[in-house]
Amino acid sequence: MAFNARLVAPVAASDQSDFGLPGWAYHDVDTLEAERRRIFRKSWQLVCHLSDIPKAGDWQSLLILGESIVAVRGADGNVRAFANVCRHRGARILDGHQGCVRKLVCPYHAWVYELDGRVSGVPMRADYPAFDPREHSLVEYPIEVWRGFVFAAIETPPVSVAGMMAPHEEEIAPYRLEDMRAIGRVTTRPRPANWKNISDNYSDGLHIPVAHPGLKRLFGPGNYGVEAGEWVDRLGGPMVQDAQESRSERAYRQLLPHVDHLSAERQRVWFYYKLWPNTALDIYPDQMDFMQFLPISPTETMIREIAYAIPDDRREMKAARYLNWRINRQVSLEDSALVQRVQDGMKSESFTQGPLGKSEVCLRQFAKRMREIVPEMLGNSAPAPGWGKL
Numbered sequence: 001m002a003f004n005a006r007l008v009a010p011v012a013a014s015d016q017s018d019f020g021l022p023g024w025a026y027h028d029v030d031t032l033e034a035e036r037r038r039i040f041r042k043s044w045q046l047v048c049h050l051s052d053i054p055k056a057g058d059w060q061s062l063l064i065l066g067e068s069i070v071a072v073r074g075a076d077g078n079v080r081a082f083a084n085v086c087r088h089r090g091a092r093i094l095d096g097h098q099g100c101v102r103k104l105v106c107p108y109h110a111w112v113y114e115l116d117g118r119v120s121g122v123p124m125r126a127d128y129p130a131f132d133p134r135e136h137s138l139v140e141y142p143i144e145v146w147r148g149f150v151f152a153a154i155e156t157p158p159v160s161v162a163g164m165m166a167p168h169e170e171e172i173a174p175y176r177l178e179d180m181r182a183i184g185r186v187t188t189r190p191r192p193a194n195w196k197n198i199s200d201n202y203s204d205g206l207h208i209p210v211a212h213p214g215l216k217r218l219f220g221p222g223n224y225g226v227e228a229g230e231w232v233d234r235l236g237g238p239m240v241q242d243a244q245e246s247r248s249e250r251a252y253r254q255l256l257p258h259v260d261h262l263s264a265e266r267q268r269v270w271f272y273y274k275l276w277p278n279t280a281l282d283i284y285p286d287q288m289d290f291m292q293f294l295p296i297s298p299t300e301t302m303i304r305e306i307a308y309a310i311p312d313d314r315r316e317m318k319a320a321r322y323l324n325w326r327i328n329r330q331v332s333l334e335d336s337a338l339v340q341r342v343q344d345g346m347k348s349e350s351f352t353q354g355p356l357g358k359s360e361v362c363l364r365q366f367a368k369r370m371r372e373i374v375p376e377m378l379g380n381s382a383p384a385p386g387w388g389k390l
Helices: 029-038 161-175 195-202 213-219 247-255 315-346 361-373
Strands: 003-007 045-049 058-064 067-073 079-083 098-100 119-121 143-146 149-152 181-191 224-228 232-238 269-275 279-283 288-297 300-309
Touching (some): 058 288, 067 149, 213 232, 213 315, 232 361
Antiparallel strands (some): 045 149, 288 300
């Protein structure tokens, strides 16, 4: 199986442009701290879809590197993102992944906040003579709604989600992401690997014909394309019929019904988009899956995922969505084993950094941006302990 690789935004030449990141950067504590400060605080993180929080008081949360972000639908219909932290003693206000509240009430001392973040209730108010409620609203984070999906950031990122996805808007528009609804629930899967290894694996086209026999059959020779943009990797292509296809693959291809809002050439196409730095959107004719690679430690990542789809009660569509899950569950198992194999190998002092082929355009672009933000990764060995906090 061959694949097409294309670099949309050329990588600038440098001494290390032909090499991946150093192995130490995939298991070093200071590296993760530097990434937390320089990357994850300044990047868009997908919290939920607007349809997940349709009514006033509905909320969903996201935990990333110790920061709990809550997206809340206000009484005015607007969605806002807040730090899930009381301004009194720092207690977490909301527990769990989702819910609905009339007000946000801290379970520690019963401070009360409105859905727009304003503090409106302080027990023993007279005990705080210098208290100014205008200075003690919940900390509000930047938010962006892109095609129905709610993204939040702790610090304003350098580019909007719409700006990142601009090169692909015309291609994505027909899928009507705004009209989708969750199917299933948010699941989390811990993986014993650095988040960058999982990200690299997602955008790596060379391993598809070697380690994913199902995808190799689905896409056939030459159909799996790989493109590296400035902010978004785009992968995938049209499916084909294969004489060796599995029963699930054959049934999916045969049962998937016509999707009226898609053109003829999109009826049997699978596309994958990875947004900088850690969010992936898998877009199929029948549904869309999103994944986030959330770092937990230098050698552990939580994969957060859920599927969305336009409501469709046709039996064929329900069957196709189930078969889609079966096919991709096998791909996920294969990827999990591959990524753990790489993570285990990178523990060895014998590994410094590996060469990148010219066709590995996504890995090249990712490594380039990582070195720009964390230039310490230009070194073949980690700096002195503590550098990540500088």
